[in-house]
Amino acid sequence: MIYLSQLLGNPVLDADGEKVGTVSDLGIATGEVFPRITSLAFMGPGRTPIMISWRKYVDTYDESEVRLKVTSTDLRFSYLQPDEVLLARDILNKQIVDTHGMRVVRVNDLKLSDTSSTQLRLLGAEVGARGLLRSLHPALERVALRLAKTFGHPLPEKIIAWSYMDLVERDLSNVKLSVSHxxxxxxxxxxxxxxxxxxxxxxxxxxxxxxxxxxxxxxxxxxxxxxxxxxxxxxxxxxxxxxxxxxxxxxxxxxxxxxxxxxxxxxxxxxxxxxxxxxxxxxxxYRENTAGRIMTSEVATVAEDATVADAVEMLRGLDEDFESVRYVYLVDGERKLTGVVTLNALIVAAPETRLAELATADLVTASPEDDQEDVAEDIAKYNLLAMPVVNDEGRLLGIVTVDDALDVLEEEHAEDLRVAGGSADGEDSGHASTLIWLVRRNVWVVLWALGVVALALAVGGHLTLAETLTIAIPLAVALVLADDSISYVTNFFLENDPDDEDSPSMLGFTFKGVGMGVALAVLLALIVIALMNVIMSPAVPTAGLFEGSLGDALVTGGFAAAASIFVSFALTPVYLGVLRARDEANKETSGFTLSVVAMVMAVAVFTGAAIALAGPGGMVGSGF
CATH class of the missing domain: 1.25.60.10 (MgtE N-terminal domain-like)
Structure with a gap:
């Protein structure tokens, strides 16, 4: 096995061992299951592009050179045929459709298989990290493999066979491919x-x-x-x-x-x-997000006095692209819904049976103005394949099918994940997604560092670096609790409908949020004071570390963090109002974004309070 990246740039030597150029590309015939290499493209003297027949002129090849059968004077140039493409130019670093895995990937390298001493065939595309590292330098791939083995996480090849690939990026004006869609x-x-x-x-x-x-x-x-x-x-x-x-x-x-x-x-x-x-x-x-908006008006209906034979005849007369039929609905002369017959009951009944004898009259229906999520949940609750939508007079307007209900539930679930700060995309996109996940989960660390810098710039003129860092220690607690305040808001938003009479009021939510802020702020202040009493005790070996200004700095940071925590929870009604207003306007809101906003606000309050307490004449250095 050999890779395209291992051949590109290698010297091309003629039969006398004289260098005639360097490999720039390989051509393949696309009409085969595993295409054979048909052409060798190389840069000749003076960077002249040359293409020759692989089968006719190539003698041997390896990772260091390509040797020809003839001398340079006996070479005859060839041209790319209509069914041929160049691997480096037309496929490498291009997007392809993996029709087996149903995904779009980018080609990082191409794996070749030797079927004889000189014949090469394209086996497939390398779409993983190994191909990318190898294309940069083979040594990088070797180092990555050793590291992966050391940590017990092998780095496998990710090869997509050519038979599962379909090119989607090519210049059709220059190359006519037999590989189509x-x-x-x-x-x-x-x-x-x-x-x-x-x-x-x-x-x-x-x-x-x-x-x-x-x-x-x-x-x-x-x-x-x-x-x-x-x-x-x-x-x-x-x-x-x-x-x-x-x-x-x-x-x-x-x-x-x-x-x-x-x-x-x-x-x-x-x-x-x-x-x-x-x-x-x-x-x-109909309004957006209602049953009327997602229903289909293509409904299989028959008169309430019809027979099974009449229903079968009606079904046979439907267009081929008619909405999938799960039920046959019975209507009276004014198109009022009177019953429903399942397709199963219709199939096993005798032709002369009246549909009214088979019909279910106790129906679960929806109004066109009902919320689409409520309708979807009812379809799931009652195990329906479709739910009829009727107006106030009971006339059948259409049906909401189970596939549309599933789409609604999926959209609502994705929206809830975004509000809660999660990801709506369940796919693993590799190392990039891991890095993004890591940053999202630990954004408080970045904001803590920014808070330290802001504090240092503000008070650096009269406080030492050690005092500034000591003040900033409790900021980490304030940031984590600011993030928790958003979790409290989003959980309340997802679990309580403001239109529901049993839902807690905004006033009650506000009192609870403020109460939590006061309780947590007081708790942190008491913990810091108690901690100072403990570590300043002569019995503690490290008591001297926090004597004087450093002890004052820790208390200052604790009080500043307490103020920040109180503000974070006092603002929860504001965040809830934003969520509800944007939801009413049918706009999406990211819980992660809200968390970042809350933590930025926490940093701002903490910094302001710390500057006020630690400024000239403040707590630090005053012997508090």
Whole structure:
């Protein structure tokens, strides 16, 4: 086995041992399962690019050189064929779609397999850290492997076989590839949407253009980011965009249209058929985050006096792209919902059986103005595959299906995680994500250091470094409790609905927050005073360390931290008000951001209080 990075830059020697250039690239024939190396590209004298046939001219190769069969005068140049690509130019450091793992990755190196003494084939792409280190310098990879082995965490190769790869970044004007997006065509729309979302923005349109209308519509409906779907829709011509909207389910199409600007949305709706346009406009008439907004108007209905045979005939007449049928709903002459028959009951019943005999009349329904989260929770509670939505008169307007309910619950869960300061992305993105996680979990350390610097700048003129650092010790406690104050706020926000009569009032929350602030502040002050009494006792060997100004500095820091803690919890009603106001405006709020704001406020209060207490004529050095 050998890697592309081990060949690039190696000398190319002719049959006489004379150097004719250095390896710059390798060409492959893309039409094979594991493509063979067909061309050798190297830089000749005067940096002249030269390409020759690998099979015809290459004799041997290794990690140090490539030796040719003929002398330099017998070489004949060749050209890249339409089914060939260059590994370094067209694949290395490019994005690829791993159609087996359903993800987008970047190629760090390419692994080659020798099938004979001279024949090389492309085995796959190295997308892990080893390939990146090796491409920088082989020694880096060796050092990393030794370190990983020492700490008991092997650093494995991450190879994606060529048969599972699909190029998504290439210059089609220069290279015509036999590798197309047929593998993407065979994927589920959810997998296609996931891949497109992970691509660089400039590549999304290229991949999206490879899909037909049905696949585009399916992928559009599966995007987690509605704004991204709207952006892709905005790049298309109006006729194509309108046609894709027509292919989508009405609820998905309405969600997408709501993300477009008004003029664009109106143009697309006017180009649609009358029925599709009416269905979308009806859904857009309901408020966001309600059952009416996520329901579909495609419902399988029959008259309440119909038979099983009538229902089967109705089902056979539905369009192929009709919303999946889980139930058949019975309606009277005014389209009022009177019952529901499950598909299972319909299949086993005799054709002449009246549906009213099979129907369930005790129905769980929703109003179009009900909160979408409440509807989703009811669907989960009653194990429903769909919930009918009816108006005040009992007329059937549509249904909320279980897949839409799952989407709602997933969105709400992700939002709750963001508010609580967690991550909505459950995937492990490697060392970068670990570093980010570490910083997020320990941001108080950074803010503590900034607080020390700010304090030193403010009081450094008359206090020693030791006194300044001693004052700053209790700041760590103030920062941790400031973070806890936000956890208290977010937990209250997530667990209590302000519209619920049983929910605690804002006044009660305020009193509790202030009370906690007073209690914790007094507790810290008492702990610092008690600690000083203990460590200043003659029986303690280190008593002399805190005599005089250092002891005063520790007490000053304790009082400043107490003031900071009190302010942190006194501000909890403000933070709760911000959370509720942004939620009412349908805006997301990060719990991590709130924590940072609270800790910055804690640093500011602590610094101000410490300066007031430790300034000229203050506590430190006064023999307090």
């Amino acid at each position: 047929k593998t993407l065509d065979d994927m589920h729309p959810a997998d296609i949407a996931d891949i497109i979302e992970r691509l660089d923005p400039r590549l999304r349109g290229q991949v999206f253009a490879q899909l037909d209308d049905e696949q585009r519509a399916g992928a559009m409906a599966e995007f987690d980011d509605d704004a991204m779907a709207a952006e892709l829709m905005g790049t298309m011509n109006e006729t194509d965009a309108s046609r894709i909207l027509s292919e989508m389910d009405p609820d998905d199409a309405a969600e997408l249209v709501s993300e477009l600007d008004y003029d664009k949305a109106e143009k697309l709706l006017r180009l649609m058929g009358v029925q599709e346009q009416r269905a979308i406009r009806q859904l857009l008439g």
